Amino acid sequence: MKCQIQMGQWQVGLTALLLLGACNRADVPPALLPTRTPVPLPANFGTPTPPLPDCSAEKLDLSAPPLPSSPSNGQIGYITLDGNIAVMDATGRDVKDITVDANLNDRSRDLISYRFPTFAHDGKHIAFVGIRSSARTQGMTQTLYVAPVDTRPKISAAFATADANIPYFDWSPDDQRLAVLSINPTSGSIKVISRTTGTTNNFDDGTTVYWHWRPDSGAMMAHLGGSIDFNHDAKLSLGEASSPARKLSTPPGDFQAPQFSPNGKYILVVAHLNGDNQLIVLEASGAPLCKLAALTNGGFFAWSPDGKRVALMDTISPVFEPAPLDLIDIASGKRTRVHELATAFFWSPNGQRLAVYSVRSAVQNGGLPNDLVGVAQSASGSLDINAVPLLRIESFDVAANKAIFIADTLPTRDFISLLGYFDQYSRAVTPWSPDGNKLVLTALSVPRETADIAVANLASPSGVEVKPVGSGSLAFWSSR
DSSP: OEEEEEETTEEEEEETTTTTTGGGSOOOOSSOOOOOSOOOOOTTTTOOOOOOOBGGGSOOOOOOOOOOSSOOOOOEEEEOTTSOEEEEOTTSOSOEESOOOOBSSOTTSOEEEEEEEEEOTTSSEEEEEEEEEOTTTOOEEEEEEEEESSSSOOOEEEEEESSSEEEEEEEOTTSSEEEEEEEOSSOEEEEEEETTTOOEEEEEEESSEEEEEOTTSSEEEEEESSOTTTOTTOEEEEEETTSOOEEOSSOBOSBSOOEEOTTSSEEEEEEEETTEEEEEEEETTSOEEEEEEEESSOEEEEEOTTSSEEEEEEOSOTTTSOEEEEEEETTTOOEEEEEEEESEEEEOTTSSEEEEEEEEEHHHHTSOOOOTTSOOOOOOTTOOGGGOEEEEEEEEETTTTEEEEEEEEOOOHHHHHHHTTHHHHTTTOBSBOTTSSEEEEEEEETTTTEEEEEEEETTOTTSOEEEEEEEOSEEEEOOO
16 A cells, blocks of 8 residues: 655655555644635735834844753653554653553554644643544544553543644643634634633634744744735634734735743734835734844744844745745844755754754755665665655754764655745744754664664764664654
8 A cells, every 4th residue: 555745846745654544544634734826915905004114123022931941851752553653762761651542553443643742831630542443433533632641541632632633732822721722624714712710712813824823822923824925715813822812914925923022011923014025023912013024935933042043934835836035133123144955944942043944856965865874875676866845954063163964864645745834833832952953853764664763962072973763754853
């Protein structure tokens, strides 16, 4: 039996084992894509507005909460080869099996798998989505589970749906609530669930759905429906997490995930102003404050943990149209080029580094790279080297203004599925260790028909050291 990984112009056929049972999993898009067909705007839309001042001319409070003085080594949560959730330390030891009942192959029984392991901010709990597909009724149920980080823990169901997908969720910064994306073929909604009472509130609804928590957990900012240029119902909304959101008057432009500043005083969005896409800063109340950058296409961005910089890519889709990645110093407006054709990036917790991911073909690379345990790989059978997407992983040092190579990998399906939405996922998960010195990687191995997890140590005196620590299709680090 074979299935396909599709990624832009690349298409790779591999065995079901190599895809880790992906053919038996729910094929869930991370979010509904907005239409890209322009629609006529209302006659009263687009009245010229006074241009916003540049943010470099404003005296913004760029302070940020202090970082832990002695961050821990943290833990790695991952999806196992059989579709379960487990946790291990940075060396691959102290393994804790969170779930043990995944079933991806026996079609005489219900098919069960788990995905998107996401640590609470305290590192003591982990949440994940369980997918159960009934062989008898051909129905599917998706459930958001929460469990303490322990071997065979007591697992609690926080939210379940039989008629929608749960492609994304995240924890409130105080770990007292979970925000869940529940989405069906026509619309999606943000459900906010209280950890203590189990109360579920509907925050907002739309076709495409993205959001971010204010750092004090009291409010959320959402972007729904894409750009006003393509959808009259597109909107930005803001509100207390326990109440329905209110629509803001600022029309959204081409972007996905909004983001509060680390101190919670500002919000980054892309607005459609005077016919152009502009990356702007809103006050915490939602009022427009200043312009950070004019955009040609659309914005994929993230505020640095120290609050002083913004990493930005100007593109409609980083997977189909990789783009230059720049750092913008907010106070001065200075831009620094980080990468010429990036696909995704993640800030390290201390803001000193950016993990940068870029798509390459095996032909560009001169063949397939060794797998993460060092075994040579070559194209054979159903694997066409002319069509294989590789993912190059680099680290950019902000202070040194220099990038270093970490690895070329054949990415897993689970990781590929996140790339186009990395800006939203980066609000909830991280590949970085709490001290910002290590990066967790996953990659397929063609000759060994498996997927490996490795840890890259960027603080090693002898250079970057990549050491395999286990097997799995997707891995993230706890923030503590």
